[in-house]
Amino acid sequence: MTGAAMPDLGASLPPPAPRRLINILGPLLGLAFVIFVGGLAEYFKEGSLNYWSPQNQGLILTQTVTVAIGAIGMTLVIIAGGIDLSAGSLIALAAVVAAWVVRHYAPAGAASLTGSEAIYLPLAAMAAGVLIGMLAGATNGTLITGLGLAPFIITLGMMTFARGSAKWIAAEQKIDAPMTWISDFTRSNLALFHVDLRWGPMAWTGPVAVSSAVLMTIFLAAVAAVVLGRTRFGRHVFAIGSSEATARLCGVRVEHTKRILYALAGGMFGLAGVTDFGRLGVGDPTTAVGKELDVIAAVVIGGGSLAGGSGSVFGSLIGALLMAHLRNLCVHLGLPNFVQEQVVGAVIIVAVAVDRLRQRRRQT
C-alpha cells in the first residue's frame, strides 16, 4: 500500500464532469427566458422596447450591486449549512458608519471634498463600513460556535441589535454627508460604449454606462469562486455544509472555519452597505429592511441549498440579477408593485422546486 509505483491514471480517467457549469445553467436559462419573454411582452403590450435597451440593461446591473455583493457573502454561509439573517441590518449599519465617518472628518459645511482628503476620507469610510460588518460577522461566528446555537437564532438577534446600533449612531435620522467618489463609484459612471440604433418605434441612442461597483462585484465574485472551488478553505466550507461531523472527523477546524466564514460574510454585507450609502448619498439607518431575504433568495435561486453543501457564487449573482430584472420588467410593463412581489415570490418557489426535481432525478 505504501511505496508502490504509481501508474499514471490521469490519462485514462473520464473527462471531469463540468458540474459547476451545469449548476449555474438552470438559473442562467431562467434569466435568458425572462429577458426574452419580458422584452416581447413589452413590445406587444406597450409598443416599446425600452426594457431591452442597452441603457436599461446597464441600469439593472448597477441596481443589482448591493444585493449581489451581499449574495457573495451569503453564498459562503449557506454552502456551509448556515444562514445569516443580519445581512439587511448590517447593510444599514455599514451605510450609517460610512456616512458618519465622511461627515465627521469632512470640513464643516462643505458640500464636497477637495484635495487628498477627497480620495482618502471616502476610502477610510469604506474601510470602516467593511470593518464594522466584519466585526458583527465575527461576533455572529463566535457566538454560533461558542454557544453552539443555531445560526438562525444568533443572526436574528444580530439583525435587531445591528439595526438598533445603526439608529443609535445616526441618532435616528439620516446622516447627510458631502458627496464623494463613493457616490460616483456606485452610479453609472463608466460609459462602456455608445449605441445608435433605430428601428421602427425603437430608438436606442446614447452612452451605455454601468457603475464601477459592477466591475468590483464581478471581481469579488471571481475571487470568491476561486476561493470556494480551488482552496482548502473552500473545500472545508463545502465539507462542513455537507456533513459537519465528517468534516470534524477529517481534521477540519470546523469552529475556526465558521468564524472566518461569518466574518467574511459580514465584511461583504458591510461593503454592500457602503454601496447603498453611495447610491443614496446619505447614511439611512432604516435602509435595506428585509434585504436579507432578497439576498438569501438570490443564493437559493442560484442553486444554493439551505441544507448546506451546495451553491455557487456566480449562480447567486444570476439569482440577484434575475430578481432585479423581474422588478425592472414589471415597471416597464406598467404592472403595480404587488404584482412584482407576487412574481418574485413565485420565482423563488419555482427555482427551488426545479432544483429539487433535478436532484431527485439524479438519485434514481
Add this chain to the structure above:
Amino acid sequence: MTRLRMTGISKSFGSTRALDGVDLDVLRGEIHALVGENGAGKSTLMKILSGAERPDAGEMALEGRPYAPRGPLEARAAGVAMIYQELSLAPDLTVEENVLLGVEPTAFGFVRRGPMRRRTEEALALLRHPDIRPGARAGDLSVGARQLVEVARALAARASVVVMDEPTSSLGQAEAEVLLGVIRRLRDSGVSVIYISHVLEEVRAVADRFTVLRDGRAVGTGQVAATATREIIRLMVGRELDDVYRRTPHPVGPEVLDLADLAGRRLPRGASLSLRRGEILGVAGLIGSGRTEMVRAVFGLDPVVRGRVRVAQVTTTGWTPAAMLACGVGLVSEDRKNEGLAANLTVADNLTLSRLGPYVRGGLLSRRRMRQAAGLWTQRLGIRTQGPEQLVADLSGGNQQKVALARLLHQEAEVLLLDEPTRGIDVGSKADIYALLGQLAAHGKAILWISSYLPELLGVCDTLAVMHRGHLGPKRPVGAWTPEAIMHAATGGDAADDAAAPEGGGAPAAGPSGRRMEGRE
C-alpha cells in the same frame, strides 16, 4: 398454505434491470429469509410488495386473492407491514402514539386515549415486553426497545405479512437475541415474516426457509435446516468464497498506541490498552458499552475526563482531531451516513478531505491531481465507481465504506481506529475489507477494530479485548477466546470488570447497558 405469492416480478430503472422474473412464495406462519448481496434486488422486491414501487411485469396474490397495492397505505390496509433498517419512529411522540400513528382510534376527531393505550399494551404483551411503557417518549428508549415498538406497530395494524429489513443491524448481540425471540413469537401467532439479513448465522437461527436473490433473479430457495451456510453463500456470491477470513501473516512491531485508564464524560469509564504496529486488536462488547466513545475520546472528538492517551510515546490526551490526524491516527466512524462520509460530495472530495496539502499549488488546489489520486485509490481498493467525480451517496454501502477506509490510507494513517467498518455491507465487500486489513497489518499499520459481529473478530484479529459498561477488559490472543467467553465478558460475567458499575443487570432491551451512543438518530 401459501399466504403471499409473487410470480415473475420484473422491474427496471432506466437501463438497469433491478428485478428479472422473481418468484417468491411465503407460507402462513413462517419466517422466510430473503438474502443476497447489496444490489441484488431485495429492497426493490420489498418496495414492490409494500406498494412503494409498481412492478413492470408479474403478479402478486395475498391469501389467494390478487394483490396490487397502489401505495404504501393500500399495502398496509391489506395487512403488509414494513419495518425499515433505519428506525422510523417519531422520537418526540410516545410509544402508543407511534404504534398507532396514522390509525389512531378517534371519536369526533379527537384521539381516544383509552383504546389507544389498550391496543398498544395488547401488542406489547403479545411480544412479551410489557416492560416498555406506552407513555414513554420513543426517543428515550434504547435502540433495541425502539425496534420492538416498530414490531408492535406492525402488530397493531393487524399485519399478516411483516417485512423486516436488517432489523438487528444496529443492535448488540443481546438485544438482537431478544428481537429474534419476538420474531419467533410473531411466527407462532400465525404472522408471516420476511426477514432480510446479511448475517447468515442469524438467518440460520431464526428462519424456516430462505430465498437467495442475485443480480435481480431468485437463484435458490429451500429449507434453512437442510442447507449448509456454505451453500447459501455460494448462491449469494455466485462463486465459492473459500476463505472469507484469510489471514495474511504479519509480524508485530513496537507499541504505537497506549491508553491508560481513559475515561470520558459518561463513557468509557476506564480503558487501558496497548496496540502495536502490525497488530489487529478487536474490541467486542454490547452496543452502549462505551467502545465507540473510547475511540472518539482517543481521536479527540469527545472530551477526556481522566486518563492518558499516548501515540508513539507522545502524550496526545485531549488533542484535536486535526492534531491526531497529523500524528498518524485515523478514525472510520460507525455512522457512515452522517459522520463517516459527506454523502453529497464526490468520491475525490471525500477521499482527499483529510489531507488536501499535496494538491495545493501556489495556494490553489489542483482538481486534476485530486481526481488522479482518487482514481488511484479506488483502483487499489477495488472501489466500484463511475469515476472520482461520482457522488458518494450514489455508491453502494460496501463501496462507501471502502472510500472511508481509502481516506485513512490516503492520509497515511499509521493507527487505524475502525468502528464497525463492516456493518450493513455485503459479504463480498466484507471479505475484501478483511483481506485489506490483513495487508495493512502486514505493512505495519496498527488496527483497533470495533465490531459486534463475533465471527469476523475471531476470524481476523490477532488479539481481542471485551468492553463492558465502559471498562475495557484485558487483551488476550484471539486463540484464547471463544464466543461464549466473549459473551460472558460482554454481559458482565467477569466480576472484576463489574466492580465500578453502579447499576445492576437489567433487561438488555430496555436497560441502561442497551442504550445507544448519544448523537445518533
